[in-house]
Amino acid sequence: MSVGNWEGVSEFAAVAESGSFTGAARKLGISTAQVSRQVSALERRLSTKLLYRTTRKVSVTEVGQIYYQHCRQVLDGLAEAERAVTDLQQVPRGRLRLTAPVTYGETTLAPLINDFALRYPELQVEMELTNQKLDLVAEGYDLAIRLGRLSDSSMMARRLGTRTLYVCAAPQYLSSHGEPHSLSELAQHNCLQGTLDYWRFREQGRARNIRVSGSIRCNSGRALVDAALKGIGIVQLPDYYVDEDLQAGRLVSLLAHYREEDDGIWGVYPHNRHLSPKVSMLLDYLGASIGQ
Structure with a gap:
């Protein structure tokens, strides 16, 4: 596959996973217009409709579903290759997305994350503080900090500390x-x-x-x-x-x-996702800090 033929693939996969062009743009860090252009160009190149677009929502066509499954495997392979290179360097760098409850995030977690970011200036941290339980896989999060009893068995969890x-x-x-x-x-x-x-x-x-x-x-x-x-x-x-x-x-x-x-304080991450050095080292740091 030539370089040009990769254009639009990541954008299409992001739209299929988020259900909207806006969500895909947010996930990829580009404009909604750019996502739309790239997906339209991909559809023209393939001579087929991958997405149904209405004023209310975006859905994937039957052909689009088949194409998405193949693309997802390829994109996962590319991501794994990038992570393998990063692992060799063993230095937290690049983007790290995590989510945590609002008050605990403000009072306890954010100061620790900021200290961690000071140690590793090549790291870009995106932290979403919300009391809603976000879908880590669909929304592209590397890690969630959750409190109390865990209910989602599809995730891996590491105990970082306790609360009373x-x-x-x-x-x-x-x-x-x-x-x-x-x-x-x-x-x-x-x-x-x-x-x-x-x-x-x-x-x-x-x-x-x-x-x-x-x-x-x-x-x-x-x-x-x-x-x-x-x-x-x-x-x-x-x-x-x-x-x-x-x-x-x-x-x-x-x-x-x-x-x-005492309840648990947990670091939760997707079951099938490779634990990169930046996430692993952050979990080690939080476990040592919160444990104190």
Whole structure:
């Protein structure tokens, strides 16, 4: 295959995987117009329609599906060849895309990633902080940092550290409402809720979920911490939200006897993807740093 015949192949594969020209452009780091031009040129060269285009979506034709399967194998082979060359040099370089939850990313992960980037100036880091679980393969991510229990068995996972769930309240709340000493007493308290309507505990060696209710429900841990600090109610949140306030005495830890075993902090990456030096070394660095 001549050099010219490669034009449009990567762009077509990216459109097929992302379902849109915009998504493909974002993945490849080029303009949407350039993606469209390259794919159109490829279709003209092949004298066939690879994509159905409407104002709402883009879908792959039957011929396009067959062509995509062959192209994907070739592109994967090229990527593997590039990774083999990079492996020989053993220096993190090139683009590294990762995703992580918002608050944990802001408070803990981003400073560590920035320190890692300082060590390796040839590395270009793209970090997407979102609480949505992105499709790593379809969206081209090298790594995801995920917290708690893992549910996706199609991914490889490496444990980087642990987090602890604390139930806590401000001293002024406890002076007015008293302190709960058993799980059943939570029904008598204003429990500030996040995205779930239950809290997690361990009682007599078994995991137990307790339904809670209260006057405030919010998907922001920081907002719930603020409400707890103002004496509105009790919260259950991971350590990175409340550590400083617990140490300063602004919040008081409750029901420690029922605290669940520590959750995992995980580095997750696609099962069939070669673990490049930049990802492997970042995982080593995060494991050593978070483990401390």
